[in-house]
Amino acid sequence: MQTTFSSGLVWLRRDLRVTDHAALYHALKHCQKVHVVFVFDTAILDKLPRADRRVEFIRDSLVQVDERLRALAGHPQAGLIVRHGVAQDKIAKLAHHLQVQAVFANHDDEPQALARDIQVRGHLADHGIVLHTFKDHVIFERNEVLTQVGKPFAVFTPYKNAWLKKITPFDLKAYPVEKYAQHLAPRPDDLAQPVPALQDIDFENTNLHALKIPPGESGGQTLLQDFLTRIDHYEDTRNFPAVKGPSYLSVHLRFGTVSIRQLAREAHARLLAGSPGAAVWLSELIWRDFYVQVLHNFSHVGRGQSFKPEYDSIKWEHGTHAHKLFDAWCQARTGYPLVDAAMRQLNQTGYMHNRLRMVVASFLVKDLGIDWRWGERYFAEHLNDFDLSANNGGWQWASSSGCDAQPYFRIFNPISQSEKFDPEGKFIRRYVPELAALPTAALHAPWLAKPMELQTAEVVIGKTYPAPIVEHADAREKTLARYVVVKKKAA
Structure with a gap:
């Protein structure tokens, strides 16, 4: 890297902080003046629902970045530059407008991000500007x-x-960003606007704050x-x-x-x-x-392929029946209380406990016989913390198609998982309140409860709470047969 640049631009992506920040540190160390930008990338945002907690989390975190940059610089005109549009275009135009010699960013190894960065590097090169990227995530x-x-x-x-x-x-070791903070530059007047409100980028407020999910550093x-x-x-x-x-x-x-x-x-x-x-x-x-x-x-896993190629030949459930099963899973109508409670937690909050992610994934793939990619997409749409590598790894682990995955014959029993990890039924009662009055012993498999217990709790299986959409023992045998065919072919 060139020892010194007269000016540089730090491009924030999945690194929304000022403290211990690799790209910001290197920019401040090697540039006499440094600007910082975040782009609300419409190539990503246009695919999202208008009320998305992740966008609100990002926006509120950027407010803190802006405040911290101004405090670090000790200058009210310093702060974060925010753009809204296609990142490939906005970064090159801004870098050219600011007359910087280099753009600094941290690595993002997701396939779409890598493709974007290749385009950005090319656009910057057209203006004689270099792109430097660093490990940070x-x-x-x-x-x-x-x-x-x-x-x-x-x-x-x-x-x-x-x-x-x-x-x-x-x-x-932390990157000592503060050591070179004097190189943070004041923003030009035409770029010194506050972080836009959600409505300014065509998004709506969510229940993020009601859920008490604290944003930012x-x-x-x-x-x-x-x-x-x-x-x-x-x-x-x-x-x-x-x-x-x-x-x-x-x-x-x-x-x-x-x-x-x-x-x-x-x-x-x-x-x-x-x-x-x-x-x-x-x-x-x-x-x-x-x-x-x-x-x-193993980049093929990011293209929707199984880590173990032979598992792509599994014959999953298909057609109308498969979609009905999948919809019941998505809408928390499986009839298995722990599974339904977990899905309601996801749908209502954008979060799901890690143990429950394994339980609902196993249930979708090995009880319902649904392609793991359907679940992977659903999680990608609903999880606040969606991360491609971890989400893909987790789903392939559950489906036994990934690296170091659970064996295909290991199939979680949703009832025993419930009894073991929610023994008092506190989690189920919170998210499936229609079952709350059942005795704890009956809560994990309410269809097996005594008639008097159901009557006292005002639970009517099939009406106030669904009957199980599959019988676990039968589903288990069907899954074993499905996987054995693939294993025999592979052998």
Whole structure:
């Protein structure tokens, strides 16, 4: 990289913070003047519903970025430049308008993002402007962690072991953005507008604030500090959706309002101090790195293909019957209370507990016989924290088609999962209140409840709450047969 540029532009994407920010640090270090921009990319936004919590989360997080940039610069005219349009066009035009010599951004390895960046690089080059990109979203990326023979890992445990062996304090060190903050430039008068309201970019307010999902750097830090008081017990609490066990930081990781280096640093330090909860949580952060490198090294998974090609020949349910089953799953009408409670949580809040993501995915694929890609798309549309690599990895894990996935014959029983992970029925009662008056023992499989229990609770199976759309034991046998055919062909 050239030692010094007279001016540069930092392009924020999935890194909506000012603290410990790789691209911002390098720009401030190597440029005499630095501007910062975010583009509400219509190539992405036009595909979304007009009320989308993610857009509101982004917008509110940008308000904090703008405030922090002005505070860091110590100048009221400094701050965030916000554009609305197609990113490929807006970035090149803005860079040319500002007469910068370089644009700085952090890596985004999703296929559409890579294609966009190739176009942006070309447009910038037409104006003699270079694009520099940096690792920021993960600890190790792309080909940084390889097997002893130089191949990418396809199994998590050896990847995790190699990751832990490779990690050093330097990898977890924060970028000292503040050191070069004096290089933040005031915005030109024509670009010094506040962050637009949602209505200005044709979106509507959602229930984000009613759900108390705190945006921005401040929201991420608040959640992190709360979680660190509970992290030692994480291993014991993380699987129970009615318990405050998770960190709830996934949406902040998705949009980079918190630094992955800070999270890994906190977890690693506590791991070394002997915290079992921190060890488990760090392992989940490593899973995140693992799936990102899978997407990079096995790009076919990002194109809707199974990691294990033979699984693309599975004969899934199809036609009208399949769509009825899928609609019942989407609309929380399966007749299995834990599955329905989980889907209602997703539909109402944009969040789903991690244990429940595995339960509902297994149910869709292995009880209903529906192609995992249908579920993957539904999650992509509804999850606040949707991330292509993790979402794809999770669905392929559940369907047994992915790398290091659960064996095809491992099929979650939705009743025993309910009894084990929501033993008192607190989560079910919250999201399926029509069953709340049932005795706990009857809550997990209400169609098996005694007639008097149903009558007392005012539950009528098939009317006030649906009967099961499949019988689990029968579905299990059908699924095993479906997978055995594929395994025999592969052999």
